[in-house]
Amino acid sequence: MRLPLHHNTIQHPKHQTIQQNHPRRHSRLQLLVLISLTSFASSGESFVLDSILATTRSKAASSSCFLTTTLSMTAPSSKEHQGDNTDQPISSISNNSMNARSSSSSQSWRSLLEISMAKTRKIRGSNYVQLATVNTSREPRVRTVVFRGCLTVPKDHALSNTCHDTSSTDNNPPLSCLLKMCTDARSQKVEDNANQSTAELCWWFPKTSEQYRIRGELILVGTEEDDRALTIARKELWGNLSDPARESFLDTTHTPGQQWNDSHDESTVIIDIPKGGRDDEGKVVPPPDNFLLMLLNPSYCDYLCLSGNQYRQIDVLRNGQWSWQRVNP
Amino acid sequence: MRLPLHHNTIQHPKHQTIQQNHPRRHSRLQLLVLISLTSFASSGESFVLDSILATTRSKAASSSCFLTTTLSMTAPSSKEHQGDNTDQPISSISNNSMNARSSSSSQSWRSLLEISMAKTRKIRGSNYVQLATVNTSREPRVRTVVFRGCLTVPKDHALSNTCHDTSSTDNNPPLSCLLKMCTDARSQKVEDNANQSTAELCWWFPKTSEQYRIRGELILVGTEEDDRALTIARKELWGNLSDPARESFLDTTHTPGQQWNDSHDESTVIIDIPKGGRDDEGKVVPPPDNFLLMLLNPSYCDYLCLSGNQYRQIDVLRNGQWSWQRVNP
Numbered sequence: 001m002r003l004p005l006h007h008n009t010i011q012h013p014k015h016q017t018i019q020q021n022h023p024r025r026h027s028r029l030q031l032l033v034l035i036s037l038t039s040f041a042s043s044g045e046s047f048v049l050d051s052i053l054a055t056t057r058s059k060a061a062s063s064s065c066f067l068t069t070t071l072s073m074t075a076p077s078s079k080e081h082q083g084d085n086t087d088q089p090i091s092s093i094s095n096n097s098m099n100a101r102s103s104s105s106s107q108s109w110r111s112l113l114e115i116s117m118a119k120t121r122k123i124r125g126s127n128y129v130q131l132a133t134v135n136t137s138r139e140p141r142v143r144t145v146v147f148r149g150c151l152t153v154p155k156d157h158a159l160s161n162t163c164h165d166t167s168s169t170d171n172n173p174p175l176s177c178l179l180k181m182c183t184d185a186r187s188q189k190v191e192d193n194a195n196q197s198t199a200e201l202c203w204w205f206p207k208t209s210e211q212y213r214i215r216g217e218l219i220l221v222g223t224e225e226d227d228r229a230l231t232i233a234r235k236e237l238w239g240n241l242s243d244p245a246r247e248s249f250l251d252t253t254h255t256p257g258q259q260w261n262d263s264h265d266e267s268t269v270i271i272d273i274p275k276g277g278r279d280d281e282g283k284v285v286p287p288p289d290n291f292l293l294m295l296l297n298p299s300y301c302d303y304l305c306l307s308g309n310q311y312r313q314i315d316v317l318r319n320g321q322w323s324w325q326r327v328n329p
Numbered sequence: 330m331r332l333p334l335h336h337n338t339i340q341h342p343k344h345q346t347i348q349q350n351h352p353r354r355h356s357r358l359q360l361l362v363l364i365s366l367t368s369f370a371s372s373g374e375s376f377v378l379d380s381i382l383a384t385t386r387s388k389a390a391s392s393s394c395f396l397t398t399t400l401s402m403t404a405p406s407s408k409e410h411q412g413d414n415t416d417q418p419i420s421s422i423s424n425n426s427m428n429a430r431s432s433s434s435s436q437s438w439r440s441l442l443e444i445s446m447a448k449t450r451k452i453r454g455s456n457y458v459q460l461a462t463v464n465t466s467r468e469p470r471v472r473t474v475v476f477r478g479c480l481t482v483p484k485d486h487a488l489s490n491t492c493h494d495t496s497s498t499d500n501n502p503p504l505s506c507l508l509k510m511c512t513d514a515r516s517q518k519v520e521d522n523a524n525q526s527t528a529e530l531c532w533w534f535p536k537t538s539e540q541y542r543i544r545g546e547l548i549l550v551g552t553e554e555d556d557r558a559l560t561i562a563r564k565e566l567w568g569n570l571s572d573p574a575r576e577s578f579l580d581t582t583h584t585p586g587q588q589w590n591d592s593h594d595e596s597t598v599i600i601d602i603p604k605g606g607r608d609d610e611g612k613v614v615p616p617p618d619n620f621l622l623m624l625l626n627p628s629y630c631d632y633l634c635l636s637g638n639q640y641r642q643i644d645v646l647r648n649g650q651w652s653w654q655r656v657n658p
Contacts, residue, residue, distance in 0.1 A: 124535070125535045125538075128533060128535070130459040130461075130471055130531045130533070131471075132459075132461035132469035132470065132471035132529075133469055134463050134467055134468065134469045138463055138467055138525060139463065139525065139527045139529070139544075140461035140462055140463045140469050140470075140471075140525070140527065140528060140529045141461065141469075141529055141542075142459055142460075142461035142469075142471050142529050142530075142531040142542065143531055143540070143542055144531060144533045144540050196467060196468065196469070198468045198469065199469060200461075200468070200469045200470055200471050201471075202459045202471040202472055202473060204457060204459070204473045206453070206454045206457070206535075209454075211472070211473050213470075213471065213472055215468075254657045255657060256641075256656075256657050256658060257641075257643075257656050257657060258656060258657050259654060259655070259656055259657075260641075260654070260655035260656055260657055312585075312586075312589075314586075325588060325589070326588070326589035327585075327586050327587060327588055327589055328583045328584060328585050328586060328587050328588075328589055329585060
């Protein structure tokens, strides 16, 4: 299997220069000092965009992913430092020395994702991801969807997909890898899924300059599902939607993608939708048939980190076990 | 052709409530007042995310897309107002009355995109987009790439793809629709492209809550290209890259995706890469064979706006002419 290559697509140029121009220049003592400096300085580096559209010097907002990878095991509670020292000489760090500490990360993609989510959870839209499918004409389709957390199913469930890495303990149980979203049965991706169930999700974290490309089977759970765990999960997700989101699923009059017609807004039509998806007593109405729980059951993840020193890791699920290795970015 | 539907995926719940609960309530005079209010208030609305990960109340940062669509023709120089009136009663706006002003936008996707880019060009990473392809196993692949502007080719060029809408004048010539990116010949998407040249790009603008799904043929321009315009464009893009980005293309030792090896960083290997992709006199060296100009030549765009009142538009290229219509979100 040839791995997907895309170091060319998004780059953090400054660090490549570092990597290439200062090999093996620092002692381990110097390194420790520099690690401390970096955690302050890396957030303020300049980031040169080549695009004709975005050339403004701006601040990155996170500490180095690489440092996160290597240090979070020993200092899990260390806070992010959001310095503004744009001229801090972080370019003097020896990438090579750093890498010697972790040529392979001790953390799976799932643990890394947990950290990325924790760092960005207060940012509006940080859980918006791009989901790609293939349609019946074998063409790619991709759209933004909302990631709605991971679903934990019983250990003996066919969809049980957990990640045990070195951080898994009794207190920190393995993390579920089953990604939860929802969709509408009228959506094109439902039609795509019937043809090709493999999907790929691209999750770009702007704050930390990290990308996860998560690949697996896309599973749709509707009203006719007979699996108890999935039926419960579908109902829970329905109940957790916002009132207006529920309304949108209950609005079966306005088929998405059909030509706009002002007469759609006749009050007579609108009245049929239970306000907020609730009954007269304020209780959430049952989910309509077109409301689908959408699960991505991953078997592969390509993780790329462009803040700090570039880092890339490929995680693969084989025989129910995740394993991972560091690869060239 | 059935259009892709995804109103279910990303939602701006508050406005759906507006749409459904207050049809035809306001006079045109009231509407004008409310338009003014909205341009101040919409930036500060609450945005309820259903995800278990992101429930924090936060501020949207742009004026309504719908207002942009309807008003930009008459007030192109109006500035964005980034108020903080989270409790401003914008929910009293009649969506129906608003829509009566433009059941179909007078602007093509390309003009709308120009506005979106202008609004966000100072934001780091605002030109990062997700590009989906299909691989030889008919599986979807998607990754983040950097959009590097549009390429204008001569009118009689086979790839000439321009958009004439009502804003096209002698002073505002039609906009080129040919999207410019670059890639590495070693990239998986190059292999994908040989099998299926149709690609889809998803561009989500977090600041304005807009999404463009742009579909078309993906064209790769390498060193053996004999078309003059494309050869020039490739060389220009190479020259416009940052020095470190050029270095990454010249680094043919570290194949992306191959297992990481600390010995990669031996000075002997590194020295072979011209620093900054420049010769001793500081002049940019010629692009290596693996540097490819990547063009997306669109024939379809699905535009969705979730800020302000929801708005969706489908643009299609037929016989060299773009046409568009408003559809249900």
